[in-house]
Amino acid sequence: MHVTKIKDEIPFQSPVQPTQLTLDSEIQFDCHPGISCFNACCKNIDITLTPYDILRLRKHRGVTSQEFVARFTTPFEMDHHGMPGLKLLTKPGTSECVFLEESGCGVYGDRPAACRYYALGSMGMRKKDGSVVEDLYFLVKEAHCRGHEEPKTLTVRQYRQEQGVERYDEMNREWRDIIIKKRSSGPTTGTPSERSFQLFDMCSYDLDSFREFIQSDGFQSLFQVEAQSFQQIKTDDEALLRFAMAFLKQVLFGEKNIPMKPDGREKRIAERRALYEERRRKAVEDYKSSQEAQWRAEEG
Ligand code: SF4
Numbered sequence: 001m002h003v004t005k006i007k008d009e010i011p012f013q014s015p016v017q018p019t020q021l022t023l024d025s026e027i028q029f030d031c032h033p034g035i036s037c038f039n040a041c042c043k044n045i046d047i048t049l050t051p052y053d054i055l056r057l058r059k060h061r062g063v064t065s066q067e068f069v070a071r072f073t074t075p076f077e078m079d080h081h082g083m084p085g086l087k088l089l090t091k092p093g094t095s096e097c098v099f100l101e102e103s104g105c106g107v108y109g110d111r112p113a114a115c116r117y118y119a120l121g122s123m124g125m126r127k128k129d130g131s132v133v134e135d136l137y138f139l140v141k142e143a144h145c146r147g148h149e150e151p152k153t154l155t156v157r158q159y160r161q162e163q164g165v166e167r168y169d170e171m172n173r174e175w176r177d178i179i180i181k182k183r184s185s186g187p188t189t190g191t192p193s194e195r196s197f198q199l200f201d202m203c204s205y206d207l208d209s210f211r212e213f214i215q216s217d218g219f220q221s222l223f224q225v226e227a228q229s230f231q232q233i234k235t236d237d238e239a240l241l242r243f244a245m246a247f248l249k250q251v252l253f254g255e256k257n258i259p260m261k262p263d264g265r266e267k268r269i270a271e272r273r274a275l276y277e278e279r280r281r282k283a284v285e286d287y288k289s290s291q292e293a294q295w296r297a298e299e300g
Protein backbone atom coordinates (compact mmCIF):
# COMPACT_ATOMS: atom_id res chain seq x y z
CA MET A 1 0.00 0.00 0.00
CA HIS A 2 1.38 3.41 -0.95
CA VAL A 3 1.40 5.86 1.96
CA THR A 4 2.74 9.38 2.35
CA LYS A 5 3.91 10.82 5.64
CA ILE A 6 2.15 14.02 6.65
CA LYS A 7 3.86 14.22 10.07
CA ASP A 8 5.26 17.70 9.43
CA GLU A 9 1.80 19.12 8.71
CA ILE A 10 0.24 18.31 12.10
CA PRO A 11 0.78 19.63 15.62
CA PHE A 12 2.76 17.70 18.27
CA GLN A 13 0.60 15.19 20.20
CA SER A 14 -2.28 15.71 17.79
CA PRO A 15 -4.84 12.89 17.60
CA VAL A 16 -4.41 13.08 13.82
CA GLN A 17 -2.44 10.02 12.72
CA PRO A 18 0.57 11.01 10.59
CA THR A 19 -0.23 8.76 7.65
CA GLN A 20 -2.05 9.93 4.58
CA LEU A 21 -4.69 7.42 3.51
CA THR A 22 -5.98 6.67 0.05
CA LEU A 23 -9.50 5.55 -0.84
CA ASP A 24 -8.25 1.95 -0.85
CA SER A 25 -6.47 2.13 2.53
CA GLU A 26 -7.95 -0.18 5.14
CA ILE A 27 -8.96 1.13 8.55
CA GLN A 28 -10.10 -0.66 11.70
CA PHE A 29 -13.08 1.20 13.15
CA ASP A 30 -16.72 0.81 14.08
CA CYS A 31 -19.27 3.01 15.80
CA HIS A 32 -22.66 1.76 16.99
CA PRO A 33 -25.25 2.61 19.67
CA GLY A 34 -24.05 -0.23 21.97
CA ILE A 35 -20.48 1.08 22.25
CA SER A 36 -19.34 2.31 25.70
CA CYS A 37 -18.36 5.76 24.40
CA PHE A 38 -21.64 6.34 22.53
CA ASN A 39 -22.14 10.10 21.97
CA ALA A 40 -18.83 11.01 23.69
CA CYS A 41 -17.65 12.68 20.46
CA CYS A 42 -20.78 14.90 20.38
CA LYS A 43 -20.04 16.29 23.86
CA ASN A 44 -16.94 18.20 22.85
CA ILE A 45 -17.43 19.58 19.37
CA ASP A 46 -15.77 22.16 17.15
CA ILE A 47 -17.59 21.73 13.84
CA THR A 48 -17.28 24.10 10.89
CA LEU A 49 -20.44 23.99 8.82
CA THR A 50 -20.46 23.87 5.02
CA PRO A 51 -23.20 25.28 2.75
CA TYR A 52 -24.58 21.79 2.07
CA ASP A 53 -24.62 21.01 5.82
CA ILE A 54 -26.77 24.10 6.32
CA LEU A 55 -29.05 23.27 3.39
CA ARG A 56 -29.75 19.79 4.85
CA LEU A 57 -29.96 20.83 8.49
CA ARG A 58 -32.29 23.76 7.95
CA LYS A 59 -34.66 21.53 5.97
CA HIS A 60 -34.51 18.96 8.75
CA ARG A 61 -35.50 21.62 11.28
CA GLY A 62 -38.07 23.17 8.92
CA VAL A 63 -36.73 26.72 9.25
CA THR A 64 -35.44 29.38 6.87
CA SER A 65 -31.71 29.67 6.25
CA GLN A 66 -31.59 32.92 8.23
CA GLU A 67 -33.43 31.39 11.17
CA PHE A 68 -31.15 28.35 11.13
CA VAL A 69 -28.02 30.51 11.17
CA ALA A 70 -29.40 32.65 14.01
CA ARG A 71 -30.54 29.76 16.20
CA PHE A 72 -28.01 26.99 15.63
CA THR A 73 -24.67 28.49 14.60
CA THR A 74 -21.97 30.79 15.86
CA PRO A 75 -19.86 32.98 13.54
CA PHE A 76 -16.07 32.92 13.28
CA GLU A 77 -13.43 34.17 10.85
CA MET A 78 -11.97 31.51 8.57
CA ASP A 79 -8.78 33.41 7.78
CA HIS A 80 -6.83 36.53 8.75
CA HIS A 81 -8.82 38.60 6.21
CA GLY A 82 -12.02 37.75 8.07
CA MET A 83 -13.68 35.39 5.60
CA PRO A 84 -16.99 34.53 7.32
CA GLY A 85 -17.43 31.01 8.69
CA LEU A 86 -20.05 29.31 10.85
CA LYS A 87 -19.65 26.71 13.57
CA LEU A 88 -22.33 24.43 14.92
CA LEU A 89 -23.68 25.85 18.18
CA THR A 90 -23.07 24.16 21.51
CA LYS A 91 -25.47 24.04 24.46
CA PRO A 92 -25.04 26.97 26.88
CA GLY A 93 -21.94 26.67 29.09
CA THR A 94 -20.84 23.36 27.50
CA SER A 95 -19.03 22.02 24.43
CA GLU A 96 -21.96 19.69 23.74
CA CYS A 97 -23.66 19.81 20.37
CA VAL A 98 -26.97 21.63 20.33
CA PHE A 99 -28.56 18.69 18.49
CA LEU A 100 -27.45 15.98 20.93
CA GLU A 101 -30.41 14.25 22.58
CA GLU A 102 -30.66 11.51 25.20
CA SER A 103 -31.12 8.89 22.48
CA GLY A 104 -28.33 10.22 20.26
CA CYS A 105 -28.06 12.65 17.37
CA GLY A 106 -31.32 14.57 16.87
CA VAL A 107 -30.56 15.28 13.20
CA TYR A 108 -28.87 11.97 12.30
CA GLY A 109 -30.22 11.63 8.74
CA ASP A 110 -28.95 15.14 7.93
CA ARG A 111 -25.92 15.37 10.24
CA PRO A 112 -23.01 17.50 8.96
CA ALA A 113 -20.19 16.14 6.82
CA ALA A 114 -17.69 16.44 9.71
CA CYS A 115 -19.86 14.13 11.88
CA ARG A 116 -20.13 11.62 9.05
CA TYR A 117 -16.38 11.57 8.47
CA TYR A 118 -15.29 11.20 12.10
CA ALA A 119 -13.02 9.30 12.99
CA LEU A 120 -11.67 9.95 9.54
CA GLY A 121 -10.44 13.40 8.68
CA SER A 122 -10.31 14.84 5.19
CA MET A 123 -8.84 17.93 3.62
CA GLY A 124 -8.35 19.38 0.17
CA MET A 125 -4.85 20.41 -0.80
CA ARG A 126 -3.60 22.12 -3.94
CA LYS A 127 -0.08 21.09 -4.89
CA LYS A 128 2.36 23.94 -5.41
CA ASP A 129 1.84 25.33 -8.94
CA GLY A 130 -0.93 22.77 -9.51
CA SER A 131 -4.50 23.57 -10.52
CA VAL A 132 -6.16 20.44 -9.16
CA VAL A 133 -7.22 20.16 -5.52
CA GLU A 134 -6.35 16.74 -4.13
CA ASP A 135 -8.43 14.96 -1.46
CA LEU A 136 -6.40 13.77 1.52
CA TYR A 137 -7.66 11.43 4.24
CA PHE A 138 -6.23 10.58 7.64
CA LEU A 139 -7.31 8.84 10.81
CA VAL A 140 -8.13 10.76 14.00
CA LYS A 141 -7.55 8.76 17.21
CA GLU A 142 -8.84 10.42 20.35
CA ALA A 143 -8.59 8.79 23.79
CA HIS A 144 -12.36 8.84 24.41
CA CYS A 145 -13.20 7.06 21.13
CA ARG A 146 -13.32 3.27 21.60
CA GLY A 147 -14.33 2.70 17.98
CA HIS A 148 -10.71 1.97 17.06
CA GLU A 149 -10.76 -1.11 19.31
CA GLU A 150 -13.68 -2.69 17.46
CA PRO A 151 -12.71 -5.58 15.13
CA LYS A 152 -14.47 -4.28 11.99
CA THR A 153 -12.19 -3.37 9.08
CA LEU A 154 -13.13 -1.55 5.89
CA THR A 155 -11.54 0.66 3.28
CA VAL A 156 -11.78 4.45 3.30
CA ARG A 157 -13.95 4.16 0.19
CA GLN A 158 -16.38 1.80 1.97
CA TYR A 159 -16.43 3.98 5.06
CA ARG A 160 -17.32 7.05 2.99
CA GLN A 161 -20.13 5.14 1.27
CA GLU A 162 -21.43 3.79 4.58
CA GLN A 163 -21.52 7.28 6.09
CA GLY A 164 -23.06 8.94 3.04
CA VAL A 165 -20.33 11.57 2.68
CA GLU A 166 -20.01 11.31 -1.08
CA ARG A 167 -23.04 13.54 -1.75
CA TYR A 168 -21.76 16.05 0.79
CA ASP A 169 -18.31 16.16 -0.81
CA GLU A 170 -19.82 16.54 -4.26
CA MET A 171 -22.08 19.42 -3.18
CA ASN A 172 -19.33 21.16 -1.16
CA ARG A 173 -16.50 20.77 -3.66
CA GLU A 174 -16.94 24.15 -5.40
CA TRP A 175 -17.15 25.93 -2.04
CA ARG A 176 -14.00 24.24 -0.78
CA ASP A 177 -12.19 25.17 -4.02
CA ILE A 178 -13.25 28.82 -3.59
CA ILE A 179 -11.81 28.90 -0.06
CA ILE A 180 -8.54 27.25 -1.13
CA LYS A 181 -8.22 29.61 -4.12
CA LYS A 182 -8.91 32.63 -1.93
CA ARG A 183 -6.35 31.51 0.66
CA SER A 184 -3.66 30.72 -1.87
CA SER A 185 -4.16 33.88 -3.94
CA GLY A 186 -1.34 35.54 -1.94
CA PRO A 187 -0.75 39.06 -0.69
CA THR A 188 -0.66 40.66 -4.17
CA THR A 189 -4.45 40.47 -4.48
CA GLY A 190 -4.88 42.49 -1.27
CA THR A 191 -7.68 42.33 1.29
CA PRO A 192 -11.01 41.21 -0.16
CA SER A 193 -13.71 43.89 -0.15
CA GLU A 194 -16.54 44.00 2.36
CA ARG A 195 -18.94 43.46 -0.55
CA SER A 196 -17.18 40.23 -1.59
CA PHE A 197 -17.50 38.92 1.98
CA GLN A 198 -21.21 39.82 2.00
CA LEU A 199 -21.74 37.90 -1.22
CA PHE A 200 -19.71 34.96 0.09
CA ASP A 201 -21.85 34.94 3.23
CA MET A 202 -25.14 35.05 1.32
CA CYS A 203 -24.15 32.42 -1.28
CA SER A 204 -22.72 30.08 1.36
CA TYR A 205 -25.12 30.35 4.28
CA ASP A 206 -28.28 32.19 3.26
CA LEU A 207 -29.72 30.60 0.14
CA ASP A 208 -33.19 32.03 0.84
CA SER A 209 -31.79 35.55 0.44
CA PHE A 210 -29.79 34.46 -2.61
CA ARG A 211 -33.03 33.15 -4.16
CA GLU A 212 -34.59 36.61 -3.69
CA PHE A 213 -31.43 38.29 -4.96
CA ILE A 214 -31.45 36.45 -8.30
CA GLN A 215 -35.06 37.53 -8.85
CA SER A 216 -34.23 41.20 -8.21
CA ASP A 217 -34.25 43.79 -11.02
CA GLY A 218 -30.52 44.40 -10.50
CA PHE A 219 -29.62 40.75 -11.14
CA GLN A 220 -32.14 40.30 -13.94
CA SER A 221 -30.86 43.36 -15.78
CA LEU A 222 -27.28 42.04 -15.75
CA PHE A 223 -27.50 38.27 -16.23
CA GLN A 224 -29.15 36.08 -18.80
CA VAL A 225 -30.33 32.73 -17.49
CA GLU A 226 -32.45 30.52 -19.69
CA ALA A 227 -36.08 30.41 -18.37
CA GLN A 228 -36.22 26.66 -17.74
CA SER A 229 -32.94 26.53 -15.82
CA PHE A 230 -33.96 29.62 -13.89
CA GLN A 231 -37.21 27.94 -12.83
CA GLN A 232 -35.25 24.91 -11.60
CA ILE A 233 -32.74 27.09 -9.76
CA LYS A 234 -35.58 28.93 -7.99
CA THR A 235 -37.36 25.79 -6.86
CA ASP A 236 -34.59 23.24 -6.22
CA ASP A 237 -32.25 24.05 -3.32
CA GLU A 238 -29.39 21.92 -4.62
CA ALA A 239 -29.57 23.57 -8.05
CA LEU A 240 -29.68 26.94 -6.27
CA LEU A 241 -26.54 26.10 -4.27
CA ARG A 242 -24.68 25.06 -7.44
CA PHE A 243 -25.74 28.30 -9.12
CA ALA A 244 -24.67 30.31 -6.05
CA MET A 245 -21.17 28.80 -6.25
CA ALA A 246 -20.92 29.53 -9.99
CA PHE A 247 -22.01 33.12 -9.31
CA LEU A 248 -19.49 33.48 -6.49
CA LYS A 249 -16.64 32.25 -8.70
CA GLN A 250 -17.69 34.76 -11.35
CA VAL A 251 -17.75 37.64 -8.86
CA LEU A 252 -14.57 36.69 -6.97
CA PHE A 253 -12.35 35.32 -9.74
CA GLY A 254 -13.87 36.70 -12.95
CA GLU A 255 -14.88 33.27 -14.25
CA LYS A 256 -17.44 33.42 -17.04
CA ASN A 257 -19.99 30.95 -15.64
CA ILE A 258 -23.25 32.87 -16.05
CA PRO A 259 -23.93 34.61 -19.36
CA MET A 260 -24.40 38.37 -19.13
CA LYS A 261 -26.87 40.40 -21.16
CA PRO A 262 -25.07 42.12 -24.04
CA ASP A 263 -25.98 45.64 -22.90
CA GLY A 264 -26.55 44.74 -19.23
CA ARG A 265 -23.35 46.23 -17.90
CA GLU A 266 -23.75 49.48 -19.89
CA LYS A 267 -27.35 49.86 -18.70
CA ARG A 268 -26.28 49.27 -15.13
CA ILE A 269 -23.46 51.83 -15.40
CA ALA A 270 -25.90 54.35 -16.87
CA GLU A 271 -28.40 53.69 -14.05
CA ARG A 272 -25.69 54.05 -11.42
CA ARG A 273 -24.45 57.27 -13.02
CA ALA A 274 -27.98 58.70 -13.01
CA LEU A 275 -28.35 57.71 -9.38
CA TYR A 276 -25.04 59.34 -8.37
CA GLU A 277 -25.95 62.51 -10.26
CA GLU A 278 -29.32 62.66 -8.54
CA ARG A 279 -27.64 62.19 -5.15
CA ARG A 280 -25.08 64.92 -5.95
CA ARG A 281 -27.82 67.33 -7.09
CA LYS A 282 -29.74 66.65 -3.87
CA ALA A 283 -26.60 67.17 -1.73
CA VAL A 284 -25.94 70.54 -3.43
CA GLU A 285 -29.55 71.63 -2.89
CA ASP A 286 -29.45 70.58 0.77
CA TYR A 287 -26.23 72.50 1.26
CA LYS A 288 -27.69 75.64 -0.37
CA SER A 289 -30.83 75.43 1.79
CA SER A 290 -28.80 75.01 4.98
CA GLN A 291 -26.61 78.00 4.03
CA GLU A 292 -29.68 80.16 3.33
CA ALA A 293 -31.23 79.11 6.64
CA GLN A 294 -28.00 80.02 8.43
CA TRP A 295 -27.80 83.49 6.75
CA ARG A 296 -31.44 84.21 7.58
CA ALA A 297 -30.79 83.23 11.20
CA GLU A 298 -27.71 85.49 11.36
CA GLU A 299 -29.60 88.47 9.76
CA GLY A 300 -32.63 87.97 12.03
S1 SF4 B 1 -24.93 16.92 14.66
FE1 SF4 B 1 -25.38 14.94 15.59
S2 SF4 B 1 -23.58 13.68 15.16
FE2 SF4 B 1 -22.99 15.79 14.84
S3 SF4 B 1 -22.11 16.48 16.79
FE3 SF4 B 1 -24.29 17.01 16.78
S4 SF4 B 1 -25.30 15.33 17.78
FE4 SF4 B 1 -23.28 14.59 17.19
Ligand code: SF4
Pocket residue numbers: 030031032035037038039040041042118119144145146147148
Ligand atom coordinates in the same frame (compact mmCIF):
# COMPACT_ATOMS: atom_id res chain seq x y z
S1 SF4 C 1 -16.95 5.21 18.76
FE1 SF4 C 1 -16.03 7.24 18.52
S2 SF4 C 1 -17.32 8.16 16.94
FE2 SF4 C 1 -18.51 6.45 17.80
S3 SF4 C 1 -19.69 7.30 19.50
FE3 SF4 C 1 -17.76 6.58 20.37
S4 SF4 C 1 -16.50 8.43 20.38
FE4 SF4 C 1 -18.15 8.80 18.94
